[in-house]
Amino acid sequence: MIDLHYWPTPNGHKITMMLEETGHPYTIHAVNIGQGEQFKPEFLKIAPNNRMPAIVDREPGDGGEPISVFESGAILIYLANKTGKFFGETQRERVEQLQWLMWQMGGLGPMAGQNHHFNIYAPEKLPYAQKRYIDETNRLYGVLDRQLAGRPFVGGEHYSIADMAIYPWIVPHRAQGQDLADFPHIQRWFEAVKARPATVRAYAKGEAIRPSDTPMTDEQKKILFGQTAAVTKE
Incomplete structure (x- = not known):
């Protein structure tokens, strides 16, 4: 368990x-x-x-x-x-999937996260920061779109943890200022992952805990975005 x-x-x-x-x-x-x-x-x-x-x-x-x-x-x-x-059938496939998992962890996730912060949550709108992270998110979408050209999944022929890591960060593409119509390979892949029964079940469990359309209060923003070493002491 x-x-x-x-x-x-x-x-x-x-x-x-x-x-x-x-x-x-x-x-x-x-x-x-x-x-x-x-x-x-x-x-x-x-x-x-x-x-x-x-x-x-x-x-x-x-x-x-x-x-x-x-x-x-x-x-x-x-x-x-x-x-x-879901982690490759050969060493070469595992290496490919691992690279893209790290790409998400070190690139797409942090950059999209900053995109969300400055464009959705920040109390003060900073045009430079907004544009910076929208543009970088766009660049990363381009990288992913090229990777998905001619292959069904990010790491090759088989669905893997790389796809599972990347997909949730593409779900809020509209909030990130991105149009999947500009990225046809991502769009095809996105719809395929979205339709998987396990994906449907996973997102349903999230909705049951906190509906995705629930607004974030100012107090919640203060808790989430006001973290320093003093806050996180045991």
């Missing part, structure tokens, strides 16, 4: 997508990031960066004590290794 500490954000959706695809049993423990539950001492023990998602594997493969994992990319790799699924 996997304990999933989760909130329906792009990084959270990655893990429910993977768990639904594999069929591995799991229990969701909601971490309401708008109420600051990510700063609770008990959560810090498994997620020292005060970010969800995080998992606790109560039945690790070595039969020992439970294993906790934080950072969504690390969780995807852990679950892929545990289940033997």
Whole structure:
């Protein structure tokens, strides 16, 4: 059994997508990031960066004590290794998928996240910052579109953790100032991933916890965007 500490954000959706695809049993423990539950001492023990998602594997493969994992990319790799699924059938395929997982973790996620912040959440609109992150998001979409030309999935012929990592960050493309019609290969891939039954189930679980059209209050923004070392002390 996997304990999933989760909130329906792009990084959270990655893990429910993977768990639904594999069929591995799991229990969701909601971490309401708008109420600051990510700063609770008990959560810090498994997620020292005060970010969800995080998992606790109560039945690790070595039969020992439970294993906790934080950072969504690390969780995807852990679950892929545990289940033997969605992480390449050859070394070359695994390398390709791993590169694109890291591309999402180091590029698309952070840049799209800043795009969301300055264009949706920031109390003061800063045109330079808005344009900077819209343009960089656009560049990254172009990189992804080229990668998907002539192949069904990001890492090649097989659906993988790379696709699961990237898809949730493309879901809010309109809010990021992007039009999928400009990226036909992404659009074809996006619709294919969206239609997968596991994706549908994963997003339905998120909607049940927090509907996607729920507005963020000023108090929640203060909790999410006012974090310093002093705030995150145990």
